[in-house]
Amino acid sequence: MSDTRPRVLLTQRQTTPVMQRIEQSFNIPAVPDQQMTTRELLDAARAFQPQAIMTATGLPLRGSDVLLLPDSVKVVATVSVGTDHLDIPALHARGIVVTNTPDVLTECNADMAMLLMLAAARRASEYGALMRGGWGRSLAMDELLGTRISGKRLGIVGMGRIGRAVARRARGFDMKVMYSNRRRLPADQEAGATFFSTVTDMLPHCDILSLHLPASPETDGMINADLLSRLPRGAIFINAARGALVDEDALIDALRSGQLAAAGLDVYRNEPNPDPRFLELPNVFLTPHVGSATVETRTDMGMMAVDNVEAVLAGRDALTPVQA
Numbered sequence: 069m070s071d072t073r074p075r076v077l078l079t080q081r082q083t084t085p086v087m088q089r090i091e092q093s094f095n096i097p098a099v100p101d102q103q104m105t106t107r108e109l110l111d112a113a114r115a116f117q118p119q120a121i122m123t124a125t126g127l128p129l130r131g132s133d134v135l136l137l138p139d140s141v142k143v144v145a146t147v148s149v150g151t152d153h154l155d156i157p158a159l160h161a162r163g164i165v166v167t168n169t170p171d172v173l174t175e176c177n178a179d180m181a182m183l184l185m186l187a188a189a190r191r192a193s194e195y196g197a198l199m200r201g202g203w204g205r206s207l208a209m210d211e212l213l214g215t216r217i218s219g220k221r222l223g224i225v226g227m228g229r230i231g232r233a234v235a236r237r238a239r240g241f242d243m244k245v246m247y248s249n250r251r252r253l254p255a256d257q258e259a260g261a262t263f264f265s266t267v268t269d270m271l272p273h274c275d276i277l278s279l280h281l282p283a284s285p286e287t288d289g290m291i292n293a294d295l296l297s298r299l300p301r302g303a304i305f306i307n308a309a310r311g312a313l314v315d316e317d318a319l320i321d322a323l324r325s326g327q328l329a330a331a332g333l334d335v336y337r338n339e340p341n342p343d344p345r346f347l348e349l350p351n352v353f354l355t356p357h358v359g360s361a362t363v364e365t366r367t368d369m370g371m372m373a374v375d376n377v378e379a380v381l382a383g384r385d386a387l388t389p390v391q392a
């Protein structure tokens with residue numbers, strides 16, 4: 069008997085509870101552990117004629133790729149909140165609904181920003197290297213000192229879901245929080261943070277700068293040499309949003325010159341092969357784009373994507389549609 073369940077193409081495995089639900093509800097072809105390439109996705113879609121595709125960041129679908137998707141595809145559900153890897157207008161033009169996974173990863177990514185902030189401020193990379201080298205001698209009283217984050221001034225760029233969750237955490241560390249956003253938030257959503265109408269105006273007041281806005285043509289490379297030079301000398305830079313927000317040559321220069329004391333980075337322009345110069349900088353704490361990588365959050369994200377696929381294929385509204 070033929071399988072009448074909805075045909076869904078997964079570009080990579082999800083967590084076990086999500087896979088169990090998918091295997092019960094959908095007709096799926098073989099799923100690779102790691103993310104497919106764009107070419108592999110297009111070939112698999114042509115062969116399988118899916119009604120839905122579940123994908124994620126790291127697999128770009130540009131306008132020319134979207135044109136090659138079969139007409140069977142009704143929904144593309146990305147297991148991520150960020151959608152910069154997808155050409156949304158091109159997908160909409162083909163009548164394909166696009167969904168993402170907001171909210172369920174907010175707290176997890178805010179934790180990641182705090183982890184990067186603490187690790188950069190407290191020289192975690194250097195301590196880790198020292199320990200793995202065997203340690204072997206006592207440190208001088210003023211050797212390898214970090215800086216405390218309590219009492220420091222934190223500037224948040226992009227005060228959306230994650231930016232606000234970072235602001236709440238930072239207040240728990242007695243930090244003075246400022247933010248810059250496209251528009252000022254209502255007072256009850258500001259988490260006690262001070263609004264600056266431009267990033268440029270906020271920078272001279274920041275001991276730590278943390279990015280929480282999407283990558284887009286408007287924000288591409290916005291953190292450049294000019295903006296970095298406006299931070300107080302010895303500031304700390306945190307990016308758990310997107311590598312494309314940053315001019316990485318300028319960031320590396322600032323880290324080499326001491327304009328920045330340290331950085332904590334989860335995201336890079338060229339993933340999964342970041343600029344090798346980052347690896348040579350002792351004052352950078354690096355993680356491999358794992359802002360949402362907890363068992364709980366990855367399962368919540370996968371379940372939300374499945375909810376979206378089921379809704380659209382049943383003719384209902386998507387729970388979390390992405391607008392153009």
Ligand SMILES: NC(=O)c1ccc[n+]([C@@H]2O[C@H](COP(=O)([O-])OP(=O)(O)OC[C@H]3O[C@@H](n4cnc5c(N)ncnc54)[C@H](O)[C@@H]3O)[C@@H](O)[C@H]2O)c1
Pocket residue numbers: 149150151170171173174177225226227228229230231248249250251280281282283286287308309310334335357358359360
């Ligand atoms: N490292 C990770 O694994 C990871 C995990 C989750 C999210 N992210 C990134 O974090 C981003 C933010 O997620 P979110 O859920 O908080 O999104 P959100 O839409 O709730 O918040 C984004 C905020 O940025 C603001 N913004 C947009 N353009 C701006 C600009 N040019 N200048 C100033 N502010 C601007 C928006 O007004 C909004 O307040 C995502 O788009 C994604 O790229 C990364």
Ligand SMILES: O=C(O)[C@H](O)CO
Pocket residue numbers: 125147148149150151173359360
């Ligand atoms: O945008 C997101 O959700 C992350 O970058 C991927 O987990």
